[in-house]
Amino acid sequence: MTEQSTEILYLPNARYTWGGDEFLFVEFDEAMNLTANYLATTVAHGLEQLDLPGVVDVCPANASLLVRFDPDVLGGEELRRRVQELEAQARTATQHTVETRIVEVPVWYQDPYTAEVVQRFREGYHQDPSGTDLDYAAKVNGLEDAAEFIRRHHESPWLVSMVGFVAGLPFMYQLVPRARQLEVPKYLSPRTDTPPLTVGHGGCFACIYSVRGAGGYQMFGVAAAPIYDPGQELPDFEDFLILFRPGDIVKFRPVDEAEYRAVQEQVEAGTWRYKQAPVTFDVEAALADPATYNRTLLEALDGAEN
Structure with missing residues (x-):
């Protein structure tokens, strides 16, 4: 160690x-x-x-x-x-481990839904009204552009550190060394609107807004499938109406509009299932060598069936 x-x-x-x-x-x-x-x-x-x-x-x-x-x-x-x-x-x-799972979440980055809301809440709400939330996030993290920020956002896994604020909303902590963590301040003043399933970021935490409502996190895209199913209609929600639990690991996967629509069709048909795999999360291994440990987590997900 x-x-x-x-x-x-x-x-x-x-x-x-x-x-x-x-x-x-x-x-x-x-x-x-x-x-x-x-x-x-x-x-x-x-x-x-x-x-x-x-x-x-x-x-x-x-x-x-x-x-x-x-x-x-x-x-x-x-x-x-x-x-x-x-x-x-x-x-x-003797071991500091948690039996949990890694879940793949498809995300349409730079989607038109969050883009429209971003443009409605600039002057008086945002630190940099002249650009987009992704432009601002890249700038404050010293990155070249929004594309580099998106790559850094989805290439490493995230730990669900807690669930709350609104029903089913996960707070997620990036599993990288602290010096490489993406950090972005919240809006100067909260919005009165956020599209459902918005992938947001505030401080060091990523989140997915489970429902439409107010919010102050920067907006980067939308998840393609529900994380909160009060009717428990989809197979992943048979046991509980909320998808995530503290200790879950999340891997974002970028998708284009065509794949986003395809996922939406599966959701409507009631056949959508998240790709996921059981893992043992080892705190000491994650701290000692994050890059190597993250590869083992992602290999477990790669071997899972959708």
Whole structure:
């Protein structure tokens, strides 16, 4: 293990605070990183498996965890003790891995739907009203043009660090060294409109807007298939109406208009399925050699059937 990965992996103990009588907030770090997210996800899974009477909801986030509980059934100090035990187990495990999956998401970059909305929200909303969101994203990342930004956006996988804000919206963290991460500030003022399935970016996080609505992330394209299916009509949603879970790995794949339309036809026919493969995500391997580890993730996806 490298000196850098050792430093990142072993964070100080989490900070535990209360939100009134019904909420326990566990902060693993002040900033998003793979270790803090791993701890949040692992402790959340462990708490769900305990199935403690009195635990109402468990909500993992980028670098923290919020637990809602019924104090008439489960005492706060008892809950904190059980969560601290799970934290200790996660830290002292001989392997820091998560059983998850990698999912391929087809994206039409520079599509006409987000392009129209981009043009409606420039003056008073955007840092650079003269160009597009992709032009601006390339500029602030020191890249040659929008095409280079798009390539950097889809060539490496992303970790779903949390799901929320609106139903089924995934926040995604790029699995590359911090110095190579794409970072783009949000709009100066939020839009009142964002097309459904917009692929957006704010700070270091990518996202996919699951439904149409307001938003402040830069807009780069649209995903071709739903990630939120309240009617559970598509095969990938048989078990749950939301596609993504914290810990999932996402690989964006650029498509042209013809392929986008073809995917839409499969969605309408109820036959669309996401290409995906099971993987074991190893935090230490991802930190030690991101480029090599990402190739193993992408090889698993390449071998999957659509």
